[in-house]
Amino acid sequence: MVPVAFSGLSDSFFNQLGGRDRPEFYPGHRLRPDDVALLTRLVPPLRTELHRVGTVLVGGTSYFERIADMVAGRSLPIADCRVAETFLFIDEAGRIAPCSFIPDHFDISIDDLHDPGDLDALPRQLRMHQRAHPAGDCADCPSTQQFEKFEPLAA
Numbered sequence: 001m002v003p004v005a006f007s008g009l010s011d012s013f014f015n016q017l018g019g020r021d022r023p024e025f026y027p028g029h030r031l032r033p034d035d036v037a038l039l040t041r042l043v044p045p046l047r048t049e050l051h052r053v054g055t056v057l058v059g060g061t062s063y064f065e066r067i068a069d070m071v072a073g074r075s076l077p078i079a080d081c082r083v084a085e086t087f088l089f090i091d092e093a094g095r096i097a098p099c100s101f102i103p104d105h106f107d108i109s110i111d112d113l114h115d116p117g118d119l120d121a122l123p124r125q126l127r128m129h130q131r132a133h134p135a136g137d138c139a140d141c142p143s144t145q146q147f148e149k150f151e152p153l154a155a
């Protein structure tokens with residue numbers, strides 16, 4: 001997990017590398033509890049350092065907590081996914097979902113969007129579908145979009 005920032009950027013964020021979506025790499029590259037402890041120690045001073053050059057290192061408390069839960073193997077079922085209210089994933093085939101893990105689950109594509117009203121209705125449409133028919137992945141949501149990934153740390 002490597003935070004990267006460049007001069008002139010207003011915001012920067014960080015990801016886990018070797019995530020569950022790459023099973024061929026996950027066992028060897030996944031984070032360990034010691035990595036999470038190190039991250040927890042390093043991020044606050046790094047956040048302060050970046051702030052001095054005008055860059056906000058985003059990632060709220062729940063983002064850290066979710067990383068720790070993932071590493072510890074604690075699952076997080078989502079019964080009411082609201083990710084699509086702020087984020088949409090569209091794959092190379094034009095399929096639309098709240099995340100990259102289940103692009104075919106919702107059976108909605110960009111071909112189904114005909115006017116701005118269709119786009120406005122999309123978050124609720126995806127939310128209702130997920131509530132009624134959650135995908136298997138929703139039993140332990142792997143999406144970091146759920147967890148304040150792009151939020152600044154609360155003061």
Ligand code: SF4
Nearest residue numbers: 078081099138141143
């Ligand atoms: S896997 Fe997570 S982000 Fe994707 S639809 Fe399910 S709850 Fe939402």
